Amino acid sequence: MEFVFFLAAAVKAGTCLLYATLGEIISEKVGHLNLGVEGMMQMGAVIGFIAGFTFGNPYTAVVCAALAGAAGALIYGFLTISLKANQVVTGLTLSIFGVGFAAFFGKNFVGKKVPDAITTFFAPVKLPILGDIPYLGQIFFNQSGYVYFSYFLVIAIYIYLYKTKWGLNTRMVGENPVAADASGIPVDKYKYFNIALCGALCGLGGAFLSLVYISIYPVNVVSGRGWIAVALVIFAMWNPGKAMLGAYFFGALDIASFWLQQYNLPVSIYLFTALPYLATVFVLIFTSMRKSSNKKEPAWLGKNYFKEDR
Amino acid sequence: MxxxxxxxxxxxxxxxxxxxxxxxxxxxxxxxxxxxxxxNPLELYIGIVQGCFGSLYRFAATVEKMVPLLVLSLGVLVAFKMRFWNIGAEGQFLMGAVGTTLVVRLLPDLPLPVMLVLMIIVSFLFGAVWLMIPAFFKARFGTNETLFTLMLNYIALTLVTALQYDFWKDPAANGMPKIANLPENALLPSAGGFNLSILMAVIIVLAMYYFMNRSKIGFEIAVLGESENTARYIGINVTKTIIIAALVSGGLCGMVGMMQTTGVSGALSTEITGGLGFTAIIVAWLSGLKVPFVVVNSFAFAVLLQGASYIQTAFQxxxxxxxxxxxxxxxxxxxxxxxxxxxxxxxxxxxxxx
Structure with missing residues (x-):
């Protein structure tokens, strides 16, 4: 039974990663490697908390967090789409900006408690029927509404990317913007939309941490989880379904070191925190070794599209 | 339209x-x-300038911040010139610092000059190996190096965390998770706030200028960065060039680990990089991957960093x-x-x- 609790905790720990990973998948599908995930999560976390603390309304808090993340993403978007700036450098800068932004605006809120109205709103709810399934019910269906919404998003984003015309166009822009442009797809509009969506999801992931995962606002609530999300995108091979599994796996690793303390293992528990990154490295190596035609990485990932006059 | x-x-x-x-x-x-x-913004900006140039001591602090950034940026530059996106400078920096500390732990009684030379070599190798891993997979299988090197940053950080909290924890620190300070015979000599790493940085700048602009291998790196096909066509050994560039790039970043541990912090810790490895990427990129501009830009960033720490105390x-x-x-x-x-x-x- 204890292990079931551990898995339920892993799902909770993985949820912030799941939001951010889904966002980064969308951004990378449209061809933009945004290394600003950490920054956008930080912006979402701090604005979400401030809005929640000030207004006490969970909806306002969550919407503000999503908008903050999207605003960060739009800075990145404007620089990389319209001004053709290097994606890696711009993304890193966005991360520096977001970390500074959260530290600055959050400093007066450190040590403050999440309002009760919000804590109650996001308290775990056991779903009827599903919640009674042995083991699985306890792990997946006795969670916060914030977690349930991420289940919905996984399905919604899968449908968006693979079953709708917009998703098809989005993927085409990421694979070959020249061809997409030639076939009349407004490349820049698709890029802006999807990058903003990525930011909103990263903002939601950050706010999950500051509104649901913790009860007292700490100095640095995201503390590097954004980089794990970047890793997860590769681990999940740009697939929303696999992102879900990967997020819970990485969530489990995230809490494993804490959980393993009680067993007096002969290895340093600090080494366990390296596992998500090691796992990602192995995925990177194996996917590149396979050299198969169904490489999942979007072909134009990281390259900007410049429409030359012809 | x-x-x-x-x-x-x-x-x-x-x-x-x-x-x-x-x-x-x-x-x-x-x-x-x-x-x-x-x-008041104007007062603050003037404060930044004063914090950097107001006294010899502050100027020394500015230079102290410039040196690691400069060498890291040069390291990153070599890889970038080849379009090899080494964003793992943080990790190579940390590994270099680990190597430095390892030398002292294994051979604590060496005389200072021998110690310093050995630490330079070992930190260079540690940093180089940390970048050779992704470089090997890039050359052999085309593995994405941007994400690989990014991940290696965090693996290095975890390693240092484990060293600091477990394996190398100083028993004399009253339970504080810290690694013991280096002994006297392992510290960079300094005078008036300026330490020997400045001289090292000057030599590295001159060597890198020659390496990138005058040497055959520097030319090959640049050609490879422009087009792999051209490089192969004119008979450049692509795998060899990637490996050499990675060796220099990672090695320089690793050496910064030695310079910071022995010259500034006095001990290995998880905080030692201060994010400079990421700032270096930005400096190298903004400098158009040209050595002289890297010098100018790392000074400009050092002014910002030193100014920032000054206004923290002076203006709260x-x-x-x-x-x-x-x-x-x-x-x-x-x-x-x-x-x-x-x-x-x-x-x-x-x-x-x-």
Missing amino acids: LHIVKKEVPKTREKIIVRLSAVLAALAVASIIVLVAGA IPGSVAEMIQAIILFFILGSEFVLQYRLVSDKTKSEVA
Whole structure:
């Protein structure tokens, strides 16, 4: 039974990663490697908390967090789409900006408690029927509404990317913007939309941490989880379904070191925190070794599209 | 309708004017944040300058911040020149510091000169190996090095955390998780706040200028960066070139680990990099991957860093403000590149030309 609790905790720990990973998948599908995930999560976390603390309304808090993340993403978007700036450098800068932004605006809120109205709103709810399934019910269906919404998003984003015309166009822009442009797809509009969506999801992931995962606002609530999300995108091979599994796996690793303390293992528990990154490295190596035609990485990932006059 | 057209290579004067205006525009925007923080922006900016040049001691602190950034940026530059996106400078820096500490732990009684030379070599090798791993997989299988090197940063950080909290924890530190300070015979000699790493940095700058602009391998790296096909066509051994560039790039970043441990922090810790490995990527990129501009830009960033730590104490402004100002300046400079490389043409003028 204890292990079931551990898995339920892993799902909770993985949820912030799941939001951010889904966002980064969308951004990378449209061809933009945004290394600003950490920054956008930080912006979402701090604005979400401030809005929640000030207004006490969970909806306002969550919407503000999503908008903050999207605003960060739009800075990145404007620089990389319209001004053709290097994606890696711009993304890193966005991360520096977001970390500074959260530290600055959050400093007066450190040590403050999440309002009760919000804590109650996001308290775990056991779903009827599903919640009674042995083991699985306890792990997946006795969670916060914030977690349930991420289940919905996984399905919604899968449908968006693979079953709708917009998703098809989005993927085409990421694979070959020249061809997409030639076939009349407004490349820049698709890029802006999807990058903003990525930011909103990263903002939601950050706010999950500051509104649901913790009860007292700490100095640095995201503390590097954004980089794990970047890793997860590769681990999940740009697939929303696999992102879900990967997020819970990485969530489990995230809490494993804490959980393993009680067993007096002969290895340093600090080494366990390296596992998500090691796992990602192995995925990177194996996917590149396979050299198969169904490489999942979007072909134009990281390259900007410049429409030359012809 | 407006169209974007690629421009001919801009003149140096134009570059300087555009970048300076970008910095000024950024400072104007940053002023809003400073006002929110409850300070007078103009006073604050003057404070930054005073914090860097106000006294010999402060100037020494500025140079101390410039040295690691400069060497890291040069390291990153070598890889970038080849279009090999080494964003793992943080990790190579940490591994170099681990190597340095390892030397002292294994051979604690060496005389200072021998100790320093050995630490330089070992830290170089540790950093180099940390980048050779992704370089090998890149050369052999085309593995994405951007994400690989990014992951290695965190693996190195975890390793240092484990060393600090478990394996190398100082038993004399009353339970504090820290690694013991280096002994006297392992510290870089210094005089008046300036330590020997400045001399090392000068030598590295000259060597790198020669390496990138005059040597055969530097030329091969540049060709490979332009086009792998061209490189193969003119008979460059691609795998060998990638490996050598990775060796130099990772090695330089690793050496910074030695310079910081022995010259500034006195001990290995998880905080030792201070994010400089990421800042170095930005410096190298903004410098157009040219050695002389790297020197200028790392000085400019050192001024920001030192100014930031000064205004924290002098104005009680949180350090996060400086972080944001730095990021805003970067956003503006990144955006200003557009003005240098492209121009907008309206349909009307285009048809006139045609």
